[in-house]
Amino acid sequence: MDQICSAAADKQKLLIQGHSSKRGWMTPARGDYVLDLTAHQGILQYQPEELVLTARAGTPIVEIEQTLAAQRQMLASEPPCLAGNPARSGTLGGAVASGLSGPGRPWLGAVRDGVLGVELINGKGEYLRFGGQVMKNVAGYDVSRLQAGAWGCLGVMSVISMRVQPWAETQCTLSAAMTAQAATALCAELGRRNLPITGSCWYLGVLYLRLAGNDSGVAAGIAALAAMGLAKTEAVPSLWQQLKNHEHRFFYRNENPHGDAGEGENRSGDADATRGSTLWRVITPPAAPQPEFLANPDQDLLMLWGGGLRWLYHHDAQAVKHYSQQVGGWCWALGDSLPVDPVSKRIMDQLGLAFDPDGVFAHPLDLGSTATPAQGGRG
């Protein structure tokens, strides 16, 4: 807190930093000093029968996962532990700030859904507590859940309470070969039925479904899906783990999988396969049609969330943006700034000022498609 107050006094900018596991994902933020939160770690409270875990923001996700696993529980939103340096694969604060939900999002909830409460320090150096440890909390504005996806632009999170979820009794993966189009159609149909599905992935011409529930429910689900041609598979043993942590080889086609903003022009490793193509994270209504420009979906497409999340490689940014807009979704090339409409951006900027009136925090949420260039001070 002292660091923040002195930075405010000196009109310096502080860069909030955890593990920087998602450094390549966003336009880099520039600060004069680093506010390093990695030492600010530790699980403060965890009681399995309360379904709540409270920890300091610098606590590694890996540590939280291990603690929960010992009680057969998990974070429902399955935030990523990004590979590279296992010891710095992501903190709780980073998970919430980046708001990246895992492969079970439509069935198990988003990161945002798991946030119960946040203690944060605003740009005035004030220590504030919002939310709590219970799910229902309509006292005041929902500042806690607002932090999800804020990438640090609304203060520094210090302590976070997350709702946790019990493991299912049993889990398995089924698969069947089909086109991407057929996969989204099937997922749409299955979504209307009582099946214990908690994940879907389409890759290289195969649809994978994750089933999780109690023994009898899963057994019945397997039988029902067998009638549709889906069979148990162990083809990719740690598929869901790989997807969650972005370790899946789909992400490693290019030399620098998540792009380093400064090396955009070097994104294509293999001239033949990728031809200068960029990795795009495209969010669409799950049943949206496939983009026509995908000449080679088997190579270029990875679909999750029943079709609601489509990672794809393509060289033509305009085509991707046009497609996303047409189907009512949005797209983001890692390393670029987030695309936000002007009105929302205005709201976010104003909210940023509400939490950080003196512009102490440097954050990567440069929503910069509009006029004011972010220079380090605030417009």
Added chain:
Amino acid sequence: MVSPCLSQVVSSPCLVRHNAAMNDASTATSTSANSDGEPQSAAHQAVLKQLRSLLPESSVITDRSGLKPYETDGLTAIREMPWVVVLPETEAQVAAVVRCCAQHGVPVIARGAGTGLSGGARPHAQGVVLGLSKMAAIEEIDIDNRVARVQPGVRNLAISQAAQEYGLYYAPDPSSQIACSIGGNVAENAGGVHCLKYGLTVNNVLGVRVVLADGEIVELGGALYDNPGPDLLALLCGSEGMLGIVTQVTVALLPIPETKAVLLAGFAKVVDAGNAVADIIGSGIIPAGMEMMDKLAVQAAEAFAKAGYPLEAEAILIIELDGAEAELASLTDQVKALLQRNGAYQIDEAHDASTQARLWKGRKSAFPAVGRLSPDYLCMDGTIPRKALPGVLTEIDTISQRFGLAVANVFHAADGNLHPLVLFDANEPGQTDKAMAMGAKILEACVAAGGTITGEHGVGVEKLDTMCVQFTSAELEQFFRLKAAMDPQDILNPGKGIPTLTRCGELGGMHVHNGRLPFPDLERF
């Protein structure tokens, strides 16, 4: 996560009594042939003239009989006659009204079905009530993407009714769902019996269109599972009409569960029921719903609804399990075993719809049932961590004996959302104040146990003072800055939700200090 800075809470001057019967949706019928009431000031006349030019005649109400239904919401103790009510029919009209009010600096009070329990829709003397009841169309049921796009005036239950033929439904089911509007649900982040498993409104809404304080329209989200930037959609849920007016909601639809089982368990001791709850959750089971009632509530409910509740139980649990046929049998067995292990001396089981409805009937009519026990009651809304439940109930019992007023308790056991119902007689001198002081003490006990002062009914005007207990001045100021960021003129539902610091200071509700106080001595009688 809660401020330990408790201090003497003075009873709110506004709340007097909570009518036992829930108000039905009040839709205006401005069929009066009388001449419109003339507003007092020139400013109001100017606004009225502009409103009349923006809206059809039937959408502008100024006559007294037409205005009367809008003077209150579900919190009938608090009434304020508005000078005008408008009922726009389109989003464009909503935006135009807000722009007009912004221009003239006139407050806008949004109103759904008027079933809210915290006075959030109470009119403002200078303000315009903007009712969304005419915007009640279900625009689309998209079964492939499993969403429904609806206007804000659509009743909560109507969404599920419309989706039923496709095998889908909308999960959040506040007990007023037959009447309450989805726009109101968003404003209050409404929950319901099934929120343990299926979440609150915020967890089931994927998109909204909002008219902001300056009349600008923004679309947040859509039929999408993810959105860029800080979660504005989440911010809007529970913002009680203070950050924007919702003109369209995109809700997530879920497959209707294949089958359900309802269990009713009687316990000889309250703490056993609490332990059973913890045990069930601890074993990895999340029931669709889990409700607890204490003896007084059970007896009242049984007299009213004749649901077959065990009258001698100190506490009962009503548990609903849902899902596919295949999974339900073993799930039910598991839960029954856990109930027995924790001392349930009676377990009834229902697998057919009518028996299930009967078992639920008592809980769902708990409020009116308790209302028959005494002329008045105060319905408190607090939330505590599950493990604190037995302790808080003991504390409530102590408080009840200290004040000499009976209290019946019903709650969403699985997430500790409490509704203590304080029984009193407003005609007896001093009892109203006593009831309110007792209610405040109960909420203090919730906060002390690590909870919050409102689980689902919102803050509105009713709980402004106890907000002073839960939040520090810095936090309240942060709320104000946030509000000012979105509504610099403070025209959207002003005076609700967040208490001003002067209010906290004046009423002695909060000692303002730089840091946090250690726990002050509690008042002793």
